[in-house]
Amino acid sequence: MTAASVTALLAVVFGSASPGAPVRAAKAPVTCSVAEPPAYYAFPLVSTRRVPGSGRAAGVGQLTFAPSPFGLALSAEGHYRYRIALTVDRLASPAVGTYVVWVTTPELDRIEVAGAFDDRHAMEVEVDFNKFLVVITLEDAYDPEAAMWSGPIVLRGMSRSGMMHTMAGHGPFEQENCAAYGY
Amino acid sequence: MRPTATDPARRGRVSALGLLAALLLAMPGAAAAQAGMTHRAMLPGGWRMPPMDSEMPVLPGLGGAVPPVSAFLPGVGVDLSSLPEAKPSVVVEMADGDTLDIVISLVRREILGRDYAMYGYNGQYPGPLIRAEQGSTVVVRVTNEIELPSSVHWHGVRIENRFDGVPGVTQAPIETGESFTYEVRVPDAGMFWYHPHSREDVQQDLGLYGNLLVSSPDPGYFGPAHREEVLVLDDILMDDQGMIPWGGESPTHALMGRFGTVMLVNGLTDYHLDVRRGEVVRFYLTNVANTRTFNVRFPGARLKIVASDIGKFEREEWVGSVPIAPAERYVVDVRFDRSGETHILNSIQAINHFRGEFYPHVDTLGTVSVSEELAESAISQGFETLRENEDVQADIDGFRQHFARPPDYELETTLRVRNLPLSIVRLMEIDTLYVPPMEWNDAMPMMNWLSTGTQVTWILRDRATGAENGDIDWTFDVGDVVKIRIFNNPDAFHPMHHPIHVHGQRYLVLERDGVPNPNLVWKDTAVVPVGSTMDILVEMSNPGEWMIHCHIAEHLHAGMMFSFEVRGDAN
Structure with a gap:
């Protein structure tokens, strides 16, 4: 994925769509679209700029459902099972060590090492967390048994579901007594 | 006031005058006519608000609000x-x-x-x-x-x-x-x-x-099983006073569909099955709920998916659960290896919108008692084999030449709203920071209940012409094989998944979001999650005028349908 397409994708993800506005019928015929992972659920991978060669790096995680005879892939407990295609542009290969990909819950109570980036700085990982973070670190070596990263964080990203937040104090609930709900 | 039918081909809108008349004619106490009901929590027009999670506050300014249609319950006045x-x-x-x-x-x-x-x-x-x-x-x-x-x-x-x-x-x-x-x-x-x-x-x-x-006349059509059971999955919306009324002139719950609060299997709240250890039961699952998608589990048992709407999969697969959207059917073979009591569950990750959190939710759909007695072992052992269905593959082979070509038609799903209460509009605006691919629970019962088919229009839009719902004009000939791309537009007021049903024909789901489907089965209904693109290949084999629509009942009656014509003679 090129920088331009990443920019375009981020514009879609965080763009100026006006969800409250009525959607009107298209006036003119549209051209045939290309079927691809849903832009809505894609999320950016943002550089921490802490690692040499990563200052201009930017990437994206694109979600599709994991293979399933139902089309919709779920765990037995009902979590979505996603396959995330991670790609990063403008990331220099490390002089020493390797880039390792981790997926974790936002609370960091579950951390899983997903694998090491290939030479193209891309890989696919599967995840079934409701909300999740993708963390890419620079490690001395890839250890599939590692429980936690030890190297510096190079890039990180958050699933779109992570943007779901409490409504207490917002919109129609701005006068609501948040303390009554444990906030 | 009785529910009025909506002509699917020529759907009209309820006029403001009609609404006023409906409200004036609404029968106070109609809901109370249900046995044993009291007026304790009665709202105007015989309405009662659906039960809400105690954590979810009532929308400001909407206390005492009711849907702008009359309340309907069946058999009013009947002993x-x-x-x-x-x-x-x-x-x-x-x-x-x-x-x-x-x-x-x-x-x-x-x-x-x-x-x-x-x-x-x-x-x-x-x-x-x-x-x-x-x-x-x-x-x-x-x-x-x-x-x-x-x-x-x-x-x-x-x-x-x-x-x-x-x-x-x-x-x-x-x-x-x-x-x-x-x-x-x-x-x-x-x-x-x-x-x-x-x-x-x-x-x-x-x-x-x-x-x-x-x-099938073929005795070996399916693999061996000790017996067959039919499970019809449903839910119904009730509170401690009884059933919540339905909309008279137009459905309530037009945004998300009418989720029930009581789960029913074959119409029962206490479905039970006795089996022997090692017994292989072939379950035929049908989801007849208005809007609820189930994720059916059999904890402690092994599951093998065998077939769906119109016949077998290309190959059988082990699965952990069966997600089944409204109107879909799945056939799953289940072997119960452990004695004791187990349950049939609906396991989902529900959403609490007020807190902005997922939480695990489980409904018990039924119980299964597994005795110590061993079932006949040959069938139990035969369960271990995953069958390749060469007959299905051969049937589909005739269509593979069409798989890679561009779509012939593209549909987009979206919605248009008008005259919704301001609180609901504002809530939606902040809620769209994240819209889940599927709605597994009614996370906003009051908002959903207050939205009716008079305020919400769900839309199937032909992306090439801009035509919507009944204005879409598609004509085919018998023998045509038509590729249709369906995109569920997430940039809408309240996007939601849609189980898309095609009448009178059969189709294959070729791809989802550009990923080819590795295990095909003939379908008549398949779900398109929010933001997703689904490519289907429809065999136009059956002449006549046929419907395509969303099978969430409230979406259907909020306009999400059109008909197409297939010309020619039946083969």
Whole structure:
């Protein structure tokens, strides 16, 4: 994925769509679209700029459902099972060590090492967390048994579901007594 | 005020004057006519608000608000004790040419210890389980004795068009006291079902559904199983005073559909099955709920997915659960290896919008008691084999030449709203920071309840022409193989998933979001999650005028449908 397409994708993800506005019928015929992972659920991978060669790096995680005879892939407990295609542009290969990909819950109570980036700085990982973070670190070596990263964080990203937040104090609930709900 | 049917081909809008009249004519106390109900929490017009999670505050400014349509409950004024008690479904084996009489009538049904006036096909819940041989034709003579016009749609059957059961398209509605005779030819093996196509948000919810199980003449069509069980999955919306009324002129719950609070399997709240250890049970699952998608689990048992709407998968697969959207069917073989009591569960990750959190939610759909006695071992061992279905693969081979070509048509799903209360609009605006691919629970019951088909228009839009719903004009010839891309636009006021049903034809789901489907099966209904793109390949094999629509009942009656024509003669 090129920088331009990443920019375009981020514009879609965080763009100026006006969800409250009525959607009107298209006036003119549209051209045939290309079927691809849903832009809505894609999320950016943002550089921490802490690692040499990563200052201009930017990437994206694109979600599709994991293979399933139902089309919709779920765990037995009902979590979505996603396959995330991670790609990063403008990331220099490390002089020493390797880039390792981790997926974790936002609370960091579950951390899983997903694998090491290939030479193209891309890989696919599967995840079934409701909300999740993708963390890419620079490690001395890839250890599939590692429980936690030890190297510096190079890039990180958050699933779109992570943007779901409490409504207490917002919109129609701005006068609501948040303390009554444990906030 | 009785529910009014919406002509699917020429859907009109309820005028403001009509709404006012409806409100004036609404019958206070109609809801209270249900047995034992009190006026304790009564709202204007006989309404009661659906139960809400105690953590979810009432929307500011909406205390005492009711939907802008009249409240409807069946059998108002009828002495419940005068109604026949509903009975469990009866199996009806039908040979080629046999005739079955079905009467649609009011019945008295007990749910959680209370009696209600509901509907039944031949007084049964579900309706009779009709079994027929592939290739046969059975005749079903339907008489309508309820207060609403009705019809019977034979869901998934590539039936002769005039018997498809769609008022305004293939037949006139069956008015109260009238009859209609359906000749149901069944060219495909599979688990089909029948239901009204006239205000099914009301009639189907009140019990009008049944299965049609069509068996292949090939005795080896499926692998071995000790027995077969039919599970019809449903839910119904109730509180401690009884059923929440339905919308009279138009459905309530138009945004998300009417989620129930009580789970029903084969119409029961306490479904139970006794099996032996090692027994392989072939479950035929049908989701007849208005809007709920289930994720069905059998903890402690092993599951093998075998078939779906119209026949077998290309190959069997082990699965951990069965996600099943409204109107879909799945056939799953389950082996119970551990003795003791286990449950059939609906396991989901629900959303608490107020807190902005997912949380695990489990409904117990039924119980299974597994005895120590061992089932016959040859069948148990045969379960270990995952079959490649070469007959299915050979059938699909004739269509693979079409898989890679661009789509012939593109549909987009979205919605338009008007006159919704401001609180709801504001809530939606902040809620769209994240819209889940699927709505597994009614996370905002009040907002959902207050939205009606008079305020919400769900839309299928032809992306090439911009035409919407009934204005879409598609014509095909028998023998055409048509690739349709369906995109569920997330940039809408309140996007939601849609189970898309095509009448009278069969289709393959080729791709989702650009990822090819590695295990095909013929479908008539498949779900498109929010933001997703689904490519389907439709075999136009059956002439006539046919519907495409969302099978969330409230979305259907909020406009999400159109008809297309297939010209030519039947093969």
